Amino acid sequence: MTNTTNANGAPTAPSQSPSGAIANPFPFPTTNFAPGGPQDIETFRKNAKEMVDFMCDYYKTVGDHSTLSRVQPGYLAPLLPKKAPEDPESFESILADVQQHIIPGVTHWQSPNFFAFFPSNNSFPSLLGDMLSGMINCIGFNWMTSPACTELEMIAMDWLAKLVGLPDAYLNTSGVGGGVIQMSASDASVVAMIAARQRKLRQVKTEMEAQGKGDEFNEQDVIKRMVFYGSDEAHSCHKKGAMVLKLNFKTVAADDSYAVKGATLKKAIETDVAAGLLPTFFVGTIGSTSTGATDHLSEIGPVCRDTGVWLHVDAAWAGSAFVCPEHRELMRGMVDETTGEVYVDSYDFNPHKWLLVNFDCSAMWLKERADLVDALSIMPAYLRNKASASGSVIDYRDWQVPLGRRFRSLKLWFVMRSFGAKGLREHITKCVNLTRYFETLVTADDRFELIVPRTLALACFRIKPSVLSAHPGLDVNAVNKQIADGVNESSNFLITASEVKGKPEVADPATGKVAMVYFLRVTIGGWSEEENVRGVWDVIRGQADKVLAELR
Numbered sequence: 001m002t003n004t005t006n007a008n009g010a011p012t013a014p015s016q017s018p019s020g021a022i023a024n025p026f027p028f029p030t031t032n033f034a035p036g037g038p039q040d041i042e043t044f045r046k047n048a049k050e051m052v053d054f055m056c057d058y059y060k061t062v063g064d065h066s067t068l069s070r071v072q073p074g075y076l077a078p079l080l081p082k083k084a085p086e087d088p089e090s091f092e093s094i095l096a097d098v099q100q101h102i103i104p105g106v107t108h109w110q111s112p113n114f115f116a117f118f119p120s121n122n123s124f125p126s127l128l129g130d131m132l133s134g135m136i137n138c139i140g141f142n143w144m145t146s147p148a149c150t151e152l153e154m155i156a157m158d159w160l161a162k163l164v165g166l167p168d169a170y171l172n173t174s175g176v177g178g179g180v181i182q183m184s185a186s187d188a189s190v191v192a193m194i195a196a197r198q199r200k201l202r203q204v205k206t207e208m209e210a211q212g213k214g215d216e217f218n219e220q221d222v223i224k225r226m227v228f229y230g231s232d233e234a235h236s237c238h239k240k241g242a243m244v245l246k247l248n249f250k251t252v253a254a255d256d257s258y259a260v261k262g263a264t265l266k267k268a269i270e271t272d273v274a275a276g277l278l279p280t281f282f283v284g285t286i287g288s289t290s291t292g293a294t295d296h297l298s299e300i301g302p303v304c305r306d307t308g309v310w311l312h313v314d315a316a317w318a319g320s321a322f323v324c325p326e327h328r329e330l331m332r333g334m335v336d337e338t339t340g341e342v343y344v345d346s347y348d349f350n351p352h353k354w355l356l357v358n359f360d361c362s363a364m365w366l367k368e369r370a371d372l373v374d375a376l377s378i379m380p381a382y383l384r385n386k387a388s389a390s391g392s393v394i395d396y397r398d399w400q401v402p403l404g405r406r407f408r409s410l411k412l413w414f415v416m417r418s419f420g421a422k423g424l425r426e427h428i429t430k431c432v433n434l435t436r437y438f439e440t441l442v443t444a445d446d447r448f449e450l451i452v453p454r455t456l457a458l459a460c461f462r463i464k465p466s467v468l469s470a471h472p473g474l475d476v477n478a479v480n481k482q483i484a485d486g487v488n489e490s491s492n493f494l495i496t497a498s499e500v501k502g503k504p505e506v507a508d509p510a511t512g513k514v515a516m517v518y519f520l521r522v523t524i525g526g527w528s529e530e531e532n533v534r535g536v537w538d539v540i541r542g543q544a545d546k547v548l549a550e551l552r
């Protein structure tokens with residue numbers, strides 16, 4: 001066969017090969033796949049092994065870095081070329097730049113000295129599962145796009161539900177409820193709101209039809225009357241979700257322990273019903289971000305059921321702890337203990353926070369999957385297929401906002417198999433017991449107080465106001481802020497500070513206004529050892545010594 005071109009270099013009519021096939025007249029370079037090229041398998045094999053070495057060395061020494069990156073905004077652009085290279089660059093030169101320019105700009109979430117936010121604990125089995133997911137790289141929106149991607153997720157989510165003591169109603173095998181992996185607790189919240197909105201629309205439509213007013217049903221009018229509630233201590237993602245969906249979100253006040261009471265929610269619902277509104281959704285929290293508070297679920301569940309309000313429970317961080325039965329007290333109220341009725345319509349927690357699965361993996365369960373699928377199912381011609389049409393498979397694209405989805409269950413499955421329930425319990429117990437140890441260090445220093453009782457692996461504490469009694473007018477919040485900033489600026493440790501409303505007894509007698517309480521927060525994840533816990537306490541105490549000495 002011959003390729004011929006005309007005077008301008010354009011291909012002319014292709015010649016016929018002896019076999020009768022038309023020869024390709026469109027030649028292309030093949031250097032990418034040549035030995036040493038970026039798509040050469042043997043080059044990949046060699047580079048991948050080097051990458052694993054790099055990763056192991058990183059994990060061995062990550063505690064030596066400052067946990068908080070010290071770079072300044074805009075640090076990276078002057079260090080890198082202004083545009084992508086014309087010629088291929090070697091793996092070695094890219095990795096050298098990672099070491100020199102990228103690692104300094106990394107805040108080390110996997111450091112044993114990371115005590116900030118909530119942990120986002122990685123693990124080696126999870127990394128291996130994620131590598132495999134990257135290798136397969138299917139886009140598993142429908143069952144048929146990779147049956148294993150859907151079916152392993154169904155199985156892994158059922159395993160996980162059993163591992164953390166969730167009711168059977170949530171199992172995929174129930175055929176009614178089911179579990180799905182979302183990217184984040186924020187996504188789970190949006191999806192739960194969509195399902196709640198759908199259910200309420202259906203209910204109102206059915207009622208109007210029963211009253212012979214079906215013709216008057218107007219979806220937009222009904223949505224405008226809907227109310228979505230969350231505590232003032234709930235994570236901001238829920239308010240954001242309502243913003244995205246343009247839904248009316250109202251805050252319900254938490255009590256002195258930063259938890260919502262059933263009676264408070266009931267009152268808010270009754271007030272809104274009297275005003276002609278449609279209470280639709282409440283998000284309760286197990287283990288709030290600021291203080292680890294848990295809403296009074298056993299009071300809230302019946303209120304939501306009786307008023308037709310969808311109850312979503314966000315246990316983003318704390319949910320991992322329920323692999324240990326002794327911590328399941330916090331889940332109390334999700335299910336009626338006498339009748340077994342499940343009050344919680346949707347439940348979510350992040351194995352990517354505290355269950356050794358690397359980001360992203362947010363585990364969400366629904367009591368009735370139909371509400372969600374009804375709301376999100378859309379079937380253009382190019383997605384139609386025999387399996388979906390048969391109704392015998394789950395198409396997870398109908399359980400989430402995006403179409404595409406990664407094979408995330410692999411890493412979760414790797415983690416559950418590699419650690420076993422026993423290993424996961426050991427991990428949680430270690431974190432909780434190290435935090436109990438930290439708590440004893442805090443309480444042994446009479447300058448400090450816990451602002452709320454420890455929850456699992458979260459301790460919230462501050463310098464007591466009484467320590468500053470010799471300095472009238474001095475703001476205790478400012479002193480605590482100075483200590484927190486000092487820890488993060490001067491050491492390899494990273495902690496977080498937060499602020500909550502003070503207790504009513506600290507209200508200003510003149511104005512009745514309750515002051516905000518600024519506090520330090522230490523939460524312990526899977527990489528930390530006793531020496532790191534002692535280390536961070538020594539630094540906190542040292543900063544307190546310094547700040548208090550400067551006052552004298």
Ligand SMILES: Cc1ncc(COP(=O)(O)O)c(C=O)c1O
Binds near residue numbers: 183186285288314
């Ligand atoms: C209680 C709670 N809910 C939700 C979130 C948001 O999680 P995500 O980043 O998965 O959306 C967090 C994050 O820390 C959280 O603590």
